[in-house]
Amino acid sequence: MSKYFYKLTSPLFAVILGLLAGAIIMLVSGYNPVEGYGAMLAGIAGDSYYTGETLRTIIPYILAGLAVAFAFRTGLFNIGVEGQLIVGWLAAVWVGVAFDLPKIIHLPLAILAGAVAGSLWAFIPGFLKAKFRVHEVIVSIMLNYTALYVTNYLIQNVISDNQDKTERIAETASLRSPFFESLTDFSRLHWGIFIAIICVFIMWFILEKTKTGFELKAVGFNQQASEYSGMSVNKNIILSMVISGAFAGLAGAMEGLGTFGYAAIKGGFTGIGFDGIAVALLGANSAIGVVLAAFLFGGLKAGAINMPLQTGIPSEIVDIVIALIIFFVASSYFIRWIVQRFKKGAK
Amino acid sequence: MDFYQVLQIIIPSMIAYAAPLIFTALGGVFSERSGVINIGLEGLMVIGAFTGIVFNLMYADVLGAWTPWLSVLVAMIAALLFSTLHAVASITFRADQTVSGVAINLLAVGLTLFLVKKIYDKGQTDIIAETFPRIDIPLLSDIPFIGPILFSNGYYIAYLAIIVAIIVWYIIFKTPFGLRLRSVGEHPMAADTMGVNVTKIRYQAVLLSGAFAGIGGAIHATLFANDFSHTTINGQGFMAIAAMIFGKWNPLGAMGAALFFGLAQSLSIVGSSLPFIKDIPSVFLLIMPYILTIIALTGFIGRADAPKASGQPYIKGKR
Structure with missing residues (x-):
């Protein structure tokens, strides 16, 4: 019982502490936190347009969260989700712009391109980890910046003629949904929400119901034991990164094919990949946890506007709150320590 | 334009662009040598840049030419204080050090932009009036041939960065503190057995890394951005981490790598006006530091190995 108790309470504690700290910061800087959070709630679900935009924000958060969480389960820290997302975004848009195909082929092809590009980008740190024991965190950080500059270069010099963004994707590759638009007062909510939900199911299925998933998790728990029982640690490290990268690439494809319909030059990162770390941590790296955490963080982000x-x-203020929540989740030892003190005090 | 003139432009600019990277990478060396990974260097630079610019704007009228120096000092203190968060989380509360560093980065950007909007009511600060002047070092700049290349048209603070790197090398490899620092990062339990206070050394190291990153951030913002916005610090912290790894966790190595990355950065900016270099697409110069770091890690240019205990919290009595 106590194990589940901590599993549930420490994320909850972290969220409450984070929101409280946000309120204190607002108070200290001379704002009214009740009004602030009130405006945020209105921005999350005030009317159908806001609800649509909130759900739209949640789509890439779910996928980025899944990407980080999946790698975590194999004991890998995929901090490169941001770069994989950018690469996936561009690849999906590229296919969307360059080809002229019927929708039934074009859309899946564009989505697949995003996933594959993300996978390839994540394959590099996975391969280097497996082959040379290089720490995946450093390699993927370096690849984040490489992705940023390379995609900017490609957009400006290869795909377009010195423009700062690509053309709009063909309608046959678009995830835009007139149905959702009519339902949510022309928000940008798109069909990608179903792809995100399917991916949640895929992650749960791979990890909990397949032999591959069992091996991936085993490597995450104990590499030596896995090796000794005949599993290939190296193969599983690469596989885990590749699947994680596919989720990340899909997150980018959702932005490219659904929300924006083009890829533009970026001055900096989208931030979705890094927030994905927060989502995965808070969601305790489980499929369902990621969904809940993505709703929370996606909601916060959308409401912040x-x-x-x-x-x-x-x-x-919302970025501050999210960062603090990560701090509190990461320092769960501290929360446990307080809870134990509290219990002892009660006795 | 002949080659000598090209050098006269590129070399001072290289040293200037390297200065923030050198300071920040030295901070990283302190932290990682003690066994604490500090991904948060980027965020600490952001804090330094913000504090430096805001202080500069507020006191430029009073302090005149001393403003940039004092703003760097204040930025150092601010980032040092901010780094206590990382120290407490990753040393005392045994948080995952990478995660804590990520949180530092997010928090720094969120907090500083929040304050910028609160104070200036817009997305970026005003432009600072007082920056570091370009100088020719007396005597040294009169040396024939190398004087005009190495010691002219530069910044005092950039030369200071190189001197500090040598001092840090001395501290880490020649003093008792340095020995303790390295032992704590390699084998904390052995160090603890010999009476070294692991927690204290690690706290000192992380706070030092904060101070150095703060200096680096303030220099970068003062010299190149002249104001503070969300893109003022855009990867310099991670490039400093790259320099630290490329320099194999050695202060002098990190300095060398930082100079090299500074060259790449300056070429990508001033290169478009130079012969030969303008034909290279700037994207290659932009990604070169990162690609080289990956290659260095894989062992093609001599293997780079992190201190053994880096990333692991030290828990007394645990085997």
Whole structure:
């Protein structure tokens, strides 16, 4: 019982502490936290447009969270989700722009291109880890920047003629949904939400119901034991990164094919990949946990946009809250320690 | 334009672009040598850049030419204080050090932009009035041939970075503190047995890394950006980490790598006006530091191995 108790309470604690800290920061800087969070809630679900936009924000958060969580289960820290996402975004858009095909082929092809590009980008750190024992964190950080600069170069010099973004993708490759648009007052909510849900199911299925998933998790628990019982640790490391990268690439494809319909030059990162780390951590790296955490963080992010409009509070307050939640989840030892103190005190 | 003139432009600019990387990479060396991974260097640079610029804007009228120096000092203190978060989380609360570093990065960007919008009511600060002047070092710049290349048209603070790198090398390899630092990073239990206070050394190391990254961030913002916005620090912290790894966790190696990356950065910016170099697409110069680091890690250029205990919290009595 106590194990599950901690599993549930420490993320909850972290969220509450994070929101409290956000309220204190608002208070100290002379804003009204009740108004602030009120405006945020209105921005999350105030009317059908906001609800649509919130759900739209959640789509890449779910996929980025799955990407980080999947690698975590094999004992790998995929900090490169950001780069894989950018690469997947561009690949999906490229296919969307370059080909002229019927929708039934074009759309799946574009989505697949995103996933494959993300996989290939994640294959590099996986392969280097397996082959040379190089730490995947450093390699994937370096690849994040490489992805950023290379995609910017490709957009400007190869795909377009010195423009700062690509052409719009063909309608046959678009995930846009007139049905959702009519339902949510023309928000950008798109069909990708179903892809995200399918991926959640895929992750759960691979990890819990297949032999491959068992091996992946075994390697995450204990590499020596896995090796000794005949599993190939190297193969599983690479496989885990490749699948993780596919989720990340899909997250990018959702942005490219659904939300924006093009790929533009970026001055910096999208941030979705890094927030994916927060999502995975808070969701305890389980498929269902990732969904819940993505709803929370996606909601916070979407609601934040409304805060400066209604109350003048800079939307960055939400980034602060998310960062603090990561801190508190990471320092769960501290929360456990407090809980234990508290229990002892009660006795 | 002949080759000598090209050198006269490129070399001072290389040293200038390297200076923030050198300081930050030295900070990384302290932290990682003690066994604490610090991915948060980027965020600590952001804090340094923000503090440096805001201090500069506030006190430029009073302090005049001393403003940039004092703003670097204040930025150092601010980033040092900010790095206590990483120290407490990763040393005392045994948090995953990479995760804590990621949180530092997110928090730094969120917090500084929040404050910028609060103070200036827009997305970036005003442009600073007082920056570091370009100088010719007396005597040294009169040396024929190398004087105009190495010691002219530069910044005092950039030369200071190189001197500090040598001092840090001395501290880490020639002093008792350095020996303790390295032993804590290689085998904390053995160090503990010999009476070294592992927790104290690691705290000192992480705080030092914060201070150095703060200096680096402030220099970068003061010299190149002249204001603070969300793109002021855009990967320099991670490039400093790259320099540290490429330099094999050695202060002098890190300095050398930082100079090399500084060259790449400066070429990607001033290169478009130079012969030969303008034909290379700038993307190659931009990604070169990162690609080279990956190659260095895989062992093609002599293997780079991290300190043994890096990334692991030290728990007394645990085998």
